[in-house]
Amino acid sequence: xxxxxxxxxxxxxxxxxxxxxxxxxxxxxxxxxxxxxxxxxxxxxxxxxxxxxxxxxxxxxxxxxxxxxxxxxxxxxxxxxxxxxxxxxxxxxxxxxxxxxxxxxxxxxxxxxxxxxxxxxxxxxxxxxxxxxxxxxxxxxxxxxxxxxxxxxxxxxxxxxxxxxxxxxxxxxxxxxxxxxxxxxxxxxxxxxxxxxxxxxxxxxxxxxxxxxxxxxxxxxxxxxxxxxxxxxxxxxxxxxxxxxxxxxxxxxxxxxxxxxxxxxxxxxxxxxxxxxxxxxxxxxxxxxxxxxxxxxxxxxxxxxxxxxxxxxxxxxxxxxxxxxxxxxxxxxxxxxxxxxxxxxxxxxxxxxxxxxxxxxxxxxx
Amino acid sequence: xxxxxxxxxxxxxxxxxxxxxxxxxxxxxxxxxxxxxxxxxxxxxxxxxxxxxxxxxxxxxxxxxxxxxxxxxxxxxxxxxxxxxxxxxxxxxxxxxxxxxxxxxxxxxxxxxxxxxxxxxxxxxxxxxxxxxxxxxxxxxxxxxxxxxxxxxxxxxxxxxxxxxxxxxxxxxxxxxxxxxxxxxxxxxxxxxxxxxxxxxxxxxxxxxxxxxxxxxxxxxxxxxxxxxxxxxxxxxxxxxxxxxxxxxxxxxxxxxxxxxxxxxxxxxxxxxxxxxxxxxxxxxxxxxxxxxxxxxxxxxxxxxxxxxxxxxxxxxxx
Ligand SMILES: Nc1ncnc2c1ncn2[C@@H]1O[C@H](COP(=O)(O)OP(=O)(O)O)[C@@H](O)[C@H]1O
Ligand SMILES: [Mg+2]
Numbered sequence: 001x002x003x004x005x006x007x008x009x010x011x012x013x014x015x016x017x018x019x020x021x022x023x024x025x026x027x028x029x030x031x032x033x034x035x036x037x038x039x040x041x042x043x044x045x046x047x048x049x050x051x052x053x054x055x056x057x058x059x060x061x062x063x064x065x066x067x068x069x070x071x072x073x074x075x076x077x078x079x080x081x082x083x084x085x086x087x088x089x090x091x092x093x094x095x096x097x098x099x100x101x102x103x104x105x106x107x108x109x110x111x112x113x114x115x116x117x118x119x120x121x122x123x124x125x126x127x128x129x130x131x132x133x134x135x136x137x138x139x140x141x142x143x144x145x146x147x148x149x150x151x152x153x154x155x156x157x158x159x160x161x162x163x164x165x166x167x168x169x170x171x172x173x174x175x176x177x178x179x180x181x182x183x184x185x186x187x188x189x190x191x192x193x194x195x196x197x198x199x200x201x202x203x204x205x206x207x208x209x210x211x212x213x214x215x216x217x218x219x220x221x222x223x224x225x226x227x228x229x230x231x232x233x234x235x236x237x238x239x240x241x242x243x244x245x246x247x248x249x250x251x252x253x254x255x256x257x258x259x260x261x262x263x264x265x266x267x268x269x270x271x272x273x274x275x276x277x278x279x280x281x282x283x284x285x286x287x288x289x290x291x292x293x294x295x296x297x298x299x300x301x302x303x304x305x306x307x308x309x310x311x312x313x314x315x316x317x318x319x320x321x322x323x324x325x326x327x328x329x330x331x332x333x334x335x336x337x338x339x340x341x342x343x344x345x346x347x348x349x350x351x352x353x354x355x356x357x358x359x360x361x362x363x364x365x366x
Numbered sequence: 367x368x369x370x371x372x373x374x375x376x377x378x379x380x381x382x383x384x385x386x387x388x389x390x391x392x393x394x395x396x397x398x399x400x401x402x403x404x405x406x407x408x409x410x411x412x413x414x415x416x417x418x419x420x421x422x423x424x425x426x427x428x429x430x431x432x433x434x435x436x437x438x439x440x441x442x443x444x445x446x447x448x449x450x451x452x453x454x455x456x457x458x459x460x461x462x463x464x465x466x467x468x469x470x471x472x473x474x475x476x477x478x479x480x481x482x483x484x485x486x487x488x489x490x491x492x493x494x495x496x497x498x499x500x501x502x503x504x505x506x507x508x509x510x511x512x513x514x515x516x517x518x519x520x521x522x523x524x525x526x527x528x529x530x531x532x533x534x535x536x537x538x539x540x541x542x543x544x545x546x547x548x549x550x551x552x553x554x555x556x557x558x559x560x561x562x563x564x565x566x567x568x569x570x571x572x573x574x575x576x577x578x579x580x581x582x583x584x585x586x587x588x589x590x591x592x593x594x595x596x597x598x599x600x601x602x603x604x605x606x607x608x609x610x611x612x613x614x615x616x617x618x619x620x621x622x623x624x625x626x627x628x629x630x631x632x633x634x635x636x637x638x639x640x641x642x643x644x645x646x647x648x649x650x651x652x653x654x655x656x657x658x659x660x661x662x663x664x665x666x667x668x669x670x671x672x673x674x675x676x677x678x679x680x681x682x683x684x685x
Contacts, residue, residue, distance in 0.1 A: 085580035
């Protein structure tokens, strides 16, 4: 059992606040992905959990133990470093066996266990090599092997796939997910890659400048982004964000802007309110010219093989549309784009936080 | 019915087949201009090396085949390898080589063991205190050896010296055969330890901190991290320090021997360089001194080559 709890964890480096008041409750057996752009504090947070850095503020719990001041040796966590940190002077076998040697296992048992782990990772033929004689993918496996060789309370992985080529990354991604399923051990996985996050995570913790921007399952984070940051970080191309005003007409709400008129599908009368309107490229469709929607001019068409991305200019805003190839438009075309009301996201124009519609409980008058 | 046939798609056309020839070879002039600069930059250094190192070396070799008393105007007399025969025949040579070995072994704690301990400990000192600490350790290196020797002579004075007072002893440190050599070693060690600490510190900073972090997460205690990770990765630095000690200890001690003991008492601090100096400038036997110089030079080349080989074999490089 290993549930990891972070309570108000903060870490400052001089004037820089790398991790800012993060509260997280990572359940036993969970695959939590720490996602965020480079420099947002993901590695720092992982090092705080591993005990390699003391937090400036906050507490850290593993099950019912307060880990805040426990040295890394006694935390029973295994970590895969972004650089892999394979000991350059030790052979692959000694690298993988290192955690057991530190725990004073007998030699014969270490050898047996290392052989077993090496077999599952396909490293048996490489056991006598030094790390510098390995390819990037092999090094990554050795790093994984060193974490797997003991039965840790949780695995911490810092961008383990970022140094691999695209094809190897896809393969290894599936393997790590499979490993998590078979072991059932808690994993905290750091990445800046949204595809890794979406495909592997049971929950995503999205970080923005050291703060937790959103916490939720991949579908929650993708379908109901909590802020403009979350909306634009996930998805490719990023969600289109346009300045608009919510206005009521004929008893229902619609988003209005320069060349924009999209129904929100809400029946209500409200004073005008400026918002930021978000819509994902794949949710935009071409409508007959002249109707309601977003009026735009196509500037470029990008071919992704199976799909096409159409770049448009609407007013002063850029809009991307994604759909199956061919979409049947070309540069210079004037188009009208629409989206279903449930695919429109509204964000506060000042704070950038998501706005949700809450129908007022109308007093029963009948 | 329509009839047809499958046609294979042609591979991309290559320019060579289309009759286009790749760019012509560069002319000898552009080639020379591209290759020459590094050699031109090196020339001044090479010229200085030849004038100040290799030419004197050659002259020493020539001198070692002559008999000469260093007096300008007196003729040099060609004697063949007589100087070498004479040198190898003296019992002093063997004794001075042995004393040099003792000095080297005695210096190793000061150039390797103590610096490693100090550097490992100062790593934990943070901020400004670390700089101050390093400056303190390095300071003796900046004291001129002769000035240092004068102070130590005073400290080691048999009647009023601070060392005897502190230790509660009554030893004539510099005039007793056993303690004279010990004093020379300790004073030289005091001089160079700071430099060695600096070298080790630089070596430690060069080690990626992720290794120690990974080892800690893997469960290694602080001393295990030091023994299993840090020291092996520091081995190139340690090999360098050992090499420096072996090759240079006898030179480092020279100014101290010259000011404090003049090779005595009864030759107990006469190492190979002091012996060479005595032959040349006490006995005015330039040929013998030159022969000793050539012999030691050759000897150190062999030792250096062996040690470098050994270091290559034993040390681990972090890449
Ligand atoms: N040891 C350190 N000293 C000073 N600043 C640091 C240190 N480690 C990280 N930082 C800063 O903290 C921020 C977050 O870094 P990091 O956690 O490595 O980001 P990420 O892994 O998300 O790319 C960065 O601004 C970085 O410069
Ligand atoms: Mg990072």
